[in-house]
Amino acid sequence: MPNKKSGHIEEFALISWIQDKAGQGDHLSLGIGDDCAIQPQQSHQDLLTSTDLLIEGIHFKREWSSMFDLGRKSAAVNISDIAAMGGTPQSLFLGIGRPKTMTDGEVEDFISGVIAEAGSHGAVLAGGDSCAAPEGLMISVTVQGAISAGDAICRQGASYGDAVYVSGPLGDSALALSLLQNGQQPDDYLAQRFHTPAPQVALGQKLSSRHLATAMLDISDGLLGDLGHILEASKVGADLMLTNLPLSDSFQRALNKDPELIDLALAGGEDYGLVFTSPLKDLSDQIDAEFTVTKVGVISPTPGLRIFQDNGDLYSCKRRGFDHFS
Ligand code: ADP
Ligand code: MG
Secondary structure (H helix, E strand, C coil), rough: CEEEECEECCHHHHHHHHHHHHCCCCCEECCCCCCCCCCCCCCEEEEEEEEEEECCCEECCCCCCCCCHHHHHHHHHHHHHCCCCCEEEEEEEEEEEECCCHHHHHHHHHHHHHHHHHCCCCCCCCCCEEEEECCCCCCEEEEEEEEECCCCCCCCCCCCCEEEEEEECCCHHHHHHHHHHCCCCHHHHHHHHHHCCCCCHHHHHHHHHHCCCCCEEECCCCCCHHHHHHHHHHCCCEEEEHCCCCCCCHHHHHHHHHHHHHHHHHCCCHHHHHEECCCCCCCCCCCCCCCCCCEEEEEECCCEEEECCCCCCCCCCCCCCCCCCC
């Protein structure tokens, strides 16, 4: 990076570096460099907007991951919200509060990660704000996306008789986090699921454009908590089958040694797969084989969420989804 003064790159030199690196999406008539980005409006489309805040020590530890991966994850968790509506991510806006302990190289790696993750979903970094922070890195990411008017899949909409589906394995990210917290190294697969989660943009788009899902959410706080939001908004209940939860080989191996880990698959956060409901009992002929979706339960008219074991007994999860204020 150019133009260093007093040890760190100057704000405007950083912005011009970001501007070069980010490029500009076709959907924008003006990107980084002015007071606002300008996006001409398309008719028959809805604009989706979502923001996430990531605070060092609460959402991440800088020593656990590379700055590039942290940038990717910051973008990915935000893009996942667009995926969860079935939309197409377009623009990211990145606020950085940068502590003095963060080197220019680390800032560059972080922003490069954001730009790379955005680019892999066809989105661009279209603006942001950069300032110094007293201690600890603060990140705010806002994403905007587009969807055909009226097609967004919301939390309400699930109804009695719908099946409950999840995309991808559950609990991997929470297992990796608990290993890291205990000073252990997760295997490469689990580490990748934790550090660089993959937002399910293509699946979300398929579900929304074909009107296959009645309600949808991305699994950021754990299946029970996130499905709980769907149930509350839709004023229904659900019955889940414990043995139907999709688990990775790495997770299954750990589970064989410690059966209580199943609670991580039920209530561990940050998997960033999708949980959705659909009136269709079988989706395999509706969506391509590249998407693995698993039916984990059914919507019931009885309020509440019940988890059934193979023998018909109810299972009680000891873990709760993540709540920042409790
Ligand atoms: P303002 O004074 O209006 O806040 P800035 O000087 O902060 O403008 O920003 C100038 C341009 O650089 C704007 O287009 C802004 O969106 C962009 N920008 C600033 N910081 C970032 C960042 N961290 N990531 C992406 N774009 C940024
Ligand atoms: Mg500014």
